Every structure is written in structure tokens, then in C-alpha cells.
Amino acid sequence: MTMARGFRKPSVLPGFGLTFGFTTFFLSALVLLPLAALVLKASAVSWPEFVSILLDERSVASYRLSFGAAFLAAIVNAVFGFIVAWSLVRYDFPGRRLVDAFIDLPFAMPTAVSGIALATVFSPSGWLGQKLALAGVQVAYTWLGVVVALILIGLPFVVRSVQPALVEVQRDLEDAAETLGARPWQVFLRIILPAVLPALLTGFTLAFARGIGEYGSVVFISGNLPMKTEITPLLIVIKLEQYDYNGAAALGFIMLVMSFVMLFTINLVQAWGRRRQAGMGR
């Protein structure tokens, strides 16, 4: 079957014009046009002003926090998310299905609710905050709080990416390796990890990408001190509240570019995973 030369391959099914037309119209009006408005607004800002907004001390501090905290949180999630996914796939224990359903809670929970709940738990007078304070660690209103919020938000991405990959791992390879005298850590490093690595990386990147843009769950626990605990999305909101539209558009543009870079990275990781899988299947 070769592709017809036209725009679309002929089909007996009706409704292409209507559904395709509505889809592209709605998508353009609601998503593409507004995003284009942001790009236009940012490009209307003069170059020196644009650079001075982006390289402003306060902006740079916010990038460092947003990216640093999102990266740290994604690493913690890669480790613990893997352990959780492993426990859910490989072991049967009472309440396993309940735990499995609970993993999606951060997706379903409004971010503001997660935010005030975390701030309460980790505040110096909160359940966990009190105990951590005894150990001299303060989480709420420090950069650590931002990391904790982003761990919560990113967790489902890692678990849900790794779970199906773990199901696919060939158990007979593990058994063979064990029979041939491989130690458990060798089986893990040489057989299991290579098989789930693309999925783990995908989950890591998804969690990282989400963490960079996250707002609601962070602003309550972070304390929002300029230069210290101010994430980039919050800085955009502050600039908007001060009617500094150029500043908001310039920072928004940079974040939009980052989103595209992350989307591109995720696609690369997934394509790499598919190639690897095809190679291993042979």
C-alpha cells in the first residue's frame, strides 16, 4: 500500500472534513494562536531590554532554583519511583492494588491543595517539620521545600513509565543469569537496568519537564523569597502583577522554549528506546 499522492489517503469513512476542520480550527484558536501571541510579544521587546530581563540577577537565581530543584526531584523520583514500580510489578503484597491506584493521586489532586498540605506537614510546627527541625533540617520556606513539592508532582511520571517496561523484562534471562552464577546485583545491572533504562529516562525527563513549569504545589511551601526561594513561574506572575508585560513575556518566552526543548528530548529518548527494543528483539 503506497501513500496516495494527495493530502489524505482515500477512505470509505465519512467525517474527515468536519472532524479535521474542527480539530485544527479549535487547536489553532485555543492553543497555537495564544502561544504565537506570546512569541510576538516577546519579539517586540527590544534586544537590550530582552537580554537585561533574562540576565537580571533575580531571573538567573530563579532559573537556578527551578532547574536545580526540578533536576534533584527527578533524580529522587528516578530512584524511589523505580523501587515503587518494582514493588508493584514484582511483588504481591496486601493492598498492592490500592497502592497502585494511589500513585496517580498527584495527577488528580489540585496542585494548590497539594501545596497547602505539604506546607502544613513540613512547616516547623507540622508533623514532619517538627521532627526534621530537631535534626536541624528546615524544609518549608527553603529550597528543600521546592524539591519536596516537585518530588510529589513528578512521582507518577516515573512510576507509570517504568511499570510497563518492568512487565516486559524477560524473566527467563534473569533466571538463566542466576543459574549461571550471577549475583543479584549483576542481574540487576546487566539485565534489568538496560531493559528499563529508556523508560526510566523517559519518566525522569517527564518529571523534570513538569517540575520546571510547576507552580501551584510549590508557591505555598517555598516561602517565595526573591533571590532565594523564588521559582521562574512565580517571577512571571509577579511581573504580571506589576503590569511589567515585557518582563513577563520575555521570561514566558524562555520557558516556552525550554518546554519545546524538553518535548524534543522526550521524543528523542522514546525513539532511542524503540530502536533499542527493536535491536534486542532480534
Add this chain to the structure above:
Amino acid sequence: MAGAAPRTEVRALSRGAHVTRAVLIGTSIAFLGLLLVAPLGAILAQAFAKGWQVYLGSFSDDDTRAAIRLTLLTAAIVVPINTVFGICAAWAIAKFEFKGKSLLITFIDLPFAVSPVIAGLVFVLMFGAQGWFGPWLQERDIQIIFAVPGIVLATLFISFPYVARELIPLMQQQGSDEEEAAITLGASAWVTFLRVTLPKIRWGLLYGVILCNARAMGEFGAVSVVSGHIRGLTNTMPLHVEILYNEYNFVAAFAVASLLALLAILTLVLKSLVEWRSGRTVS
């Protein structure tokens, strides 16, 4: 004697595996308990800190009621529109082959990749007082930003991909043989959709609608940017939670938050039910 050595080794190994199992499950439960259950517990503890009476009393406040109404109204507008969009997009993408299809799918996913704050910002730049259409709208006395239409637009944007995303892979996997048969036998397009396609996709559709609704009711960042936070007028439930919390009115803040948490739990329960009905195990 010769046979004893391997047996001990097997037993030692299985004991090791047993310990590993216990440690890994324990770590998982502890991690999830700390991260998911403790905050959930905190919401309930704070909401009921002063007893049932005060908890229920929080909902008799006019502003709180207005916030609940606005959230319900927004979801009632946004969810049907995005459901129709999702079905249309899935039909066009899954049933036909055309150029640029993967680009279209990437574009549909865009709202997931963009920060919620950006989702609000773009509408301020379009319809705000200094925005592209700002002067035109002002002349005609139409207010979108800091008003309900802006909230609806931002929510539409942010919950845009959910239904389409559930339906596209499902309909691609199901193929279109049955639809083609129905059409060839003379069924109209509408009847084919209602009698052939809809029964096949109903669980996936329901799943997408549930997720779309949860996001529409719970959105904070995007709505926060466009709302203007006018009490009783442009405050949705999540925004009202923020205001009450910042006013140290913790019982009321967590009472409203507990409603949203209930919505989240309900969403998870429905989601599990749908997964169970449609025979899916891992989403």
C-alpha cells in the same frame, strides 16, 4: 554431603531475596506514606481541627459558595467542549491517513508541556488591557481577563488534551473495519458513530472525561493568572483555598481543600473502576 551444599546456597539466596523484597516494599510504602498519605491526612486533620460544626460552617460563607458555583460552572462549560474536541480529533487522527498527522498529535499535547503560568500569560497578552485585542475589547466594553470568560479560556487550554489523548491510541488500536462495514452496508455517518464506534470507546471516553474534569476543577496556576482574584466573582475553589490560607483562616481553607481532595479521590476510584471494566491493568 555432596547434595547439601547447593541446597544451603539456594536457601541462602531465597532468604536474601526475601529480605530484599521486604526492604523494597517497606521503602515504597514509607516513601508513598510520607509523600502522599501524610499530606492527605494533614488536610483532614486541619479541616476538622475545630470539629464538625465549624467544618460545615465554612461552607455557609457566601464567597465560598460563589467559588464552588464558579468551579462547577467552569467545568460544565469546559468538559463538554473538550470532550467534543477530543472525539473529533481522535476520529480524524485514528480513522484517516493524512500528511502532518504526527505534528498534529504533538500540537494537541502542547498544553501538557507548557507551564500553567504560561497558559494564563498567553491569554493576558491576547485579551488583557495591554494585549493584542485589549483596545478593541475595551471599546466594546467586553471583559475577558479578570472575568469569567478568561477563567473558562485558561481552563479550556489546560484541560484540552485529556480526552483526545485517551481516545487516539484506543481508536487506532481498534481499527476501522467495523465502521467501514457499517458505512458500506448503508448506515449513515451519525448512526455509525453512535451504534458502532461509541460502544467500543465508551470506557476510554469516560476515562478521558474524568481526567479532564479533575484538571478543569482543580486548575490553579493558569486560572490564578487570569482571574484577578475578585472574591465572590472570579474566585474558583482552588483560588479561594489560596486566599483563605493566606488569611490564616486554616479551617475554612482546608475545608474547601477537603472537597477538592474528595474530588481527587473520587476521580481515582472512578479511574480504577473504568480500568477494571475495560480490562486494563496499567495506564
